[in-house]
Amino acid sequence: MTKHTIAVLGSNGMLGTDILNVLGKRNHNIHCFDLPTFDITNYDQLMAAVLGADIIINCAAYTNVDGAESNLQTANAINAIAVGELGKIVKKLNKYLVHISTDFVYDGKKGGTYTELDDVNPLNVYGESKLSGEILLADSGCDYCILRLEWTYGHGGLSFINKILQRIKNQDKLFIVNDQYGSPTATTEVASLVCKIVEKRVLGLYLFAAEGYASRYEIAQFIVDKLNIQTTLTPCASTHFQTPAQRPLNSKFNCGKIDSLFPGCRSDWNIALENFLKELK
Numbered sequence: 405m406t407k408h409t410i411a412v413l414g415s416n417g418m419l420g421t422d423i424l425n426v427l428g429k430r431n432h433n434i435h436c437f438d439l440p441t442f443d444i445t446n447y448d449q450l451m452a453a454v455l456g457a458d459i460i461i462n463c464a465a466y467t468n469v470d471g472a473e474s475n476l477q478t479a480n481a482i483n484a485i486a487v488g489e490l491g492k493i494v495k496k497l498n499k500y501l502v503h504i505s506t507d508f509v510y511d512g513k514k515g516g517t518y519t520e521l522d523d524v525n526p527l528n529v530y531g532e533s534k535l536s537g538e539i540l541l542a543d544s545g546c547d548y549c550i551l552r553l554e555w556t557y558g559h560g561g562l563s564f565i566n567k568i569l570q571r572i573k574n575q576d577k578l579f580i581v582n583d584q585y586g587s588p589t590a591t592t593e594v595a596s597l598v599c600k601i602v603e604k605r606v607l608g609l610y611l612f613a614a615e616g617y618a619s620r621y622e623i624a625q626f627i628v629d630k631l632n633i634q635t636t637l638t639p640c641a642s643t644h645f646q647t648p649a650q651r652p653l654n655s656k657f658n659c660g661k662i663d664s665l666f667p668g669c670r671s672d673w674n675i676a677l678e679n680f681l682k683e684l685k
């Protein structure tokens with residue numbers, strides 16, 4: 405196996421942390437970059453990070469979906485402009501970049517599952533900023549792989565799963581939306597895939613999510629059942645909650661493109677989630 409020097413941007417985040425764990429076991433040299441010592445919007449710091457590595461994995465992002473609605477400039481600076489600059493530097497220095505994106509580039513109005521070829525139409529500022537980042541990156545002409553993820557969860561992150569876990573401990577009744585469908589996806593599984601992508605130097609756009617789909621209500625009920633917690637869940641429509649950012653109702657991915665490159669790279673969402681819940685005990 406070729407040993408690489410890899411810069412992980414956003415290395416302290418939910419996904420970045422698991423990527424470090426997986427890459428560490430593969431014996432690559434890893435350089436970690438995150439706030440407050442590294443700011444992706446600082447060109448000199450970005451240049452230095454890229455210069456010192458042959459591969460860059462960008463997990464750094466402004467991920468506060470509701471916050472982005474009132475912090476448009478910050479979201480754009482981090483998720484769009486900095487990603488474009490990163491692409492230009494990667495091109496200039498002839499390196500390779502894996503960039504993480506999101507299901508929020510889609511409007512969720514499609515009847516079936518989404519593929520890489522479907523039209524994009526973000527419903528919120530966060531999704532728009534992430535889409536702009538993808539476009540600027542592609543325009544840079546560098547060697548890149550963009551991996552669109554959805555509904556990721558891991559230890560320590562602020563995911564839907566972690567929020568549910570917090571709420572069911574403190575409340576005996578909860579309303580959960582049952583009109584948003586997707587696949588909860590473990591960051592450990594994303595990290596394993598990113599490692600394979602890096603080692604194969606995969607180019608292009610890919611969707612990745614766990615196998616199977618569920619509504620947020622079904623996922624919450626799964627957690628309550630598995631943990632044997634006495635919280636009553638009531639299904640409701642997304643309109644029950646007034647949030648600054650609108651969410652897509654359908655985030656179902658067709659992952660055939662990544663499956664054909666790495667057969668068996670995706671677990672069933674309920675098996676992966678059950679394993680995650682067991683680790684909490």
Ligand SMILES: NC(=O)c1ccc[n+]([C@@H]2O[C@H](COP(=O)([O-])OP(=O)(O)OC[C@H]3O[C@@H](n4cnc5c(N)ncnc54)[C@H](OP(=O)(O)O)[C@@H]3O)[C@@H](O)[C@H]2O)c1
Nearest residue numbers: 414416417418419443444464465467504506553554555556
């Ligand atoms: N979570 C999901 O459900 C989900 C779904 C689809 C796609 N994604 C994508 O997955 C990627 C990883 O996200 P995540 O879930 O790991 O979120 P996260 O935990 O918020 O990680 C993002 C990391 O980027 C850092 N960061 C923010 N601004 C920065 C800046 N200016 N310079 C350098 N680093 C900065 C954050 O630091 P601070 O914490 O200090 O701000 C954090 O460590 C992102 O591209 C996100 O868009 C996430």
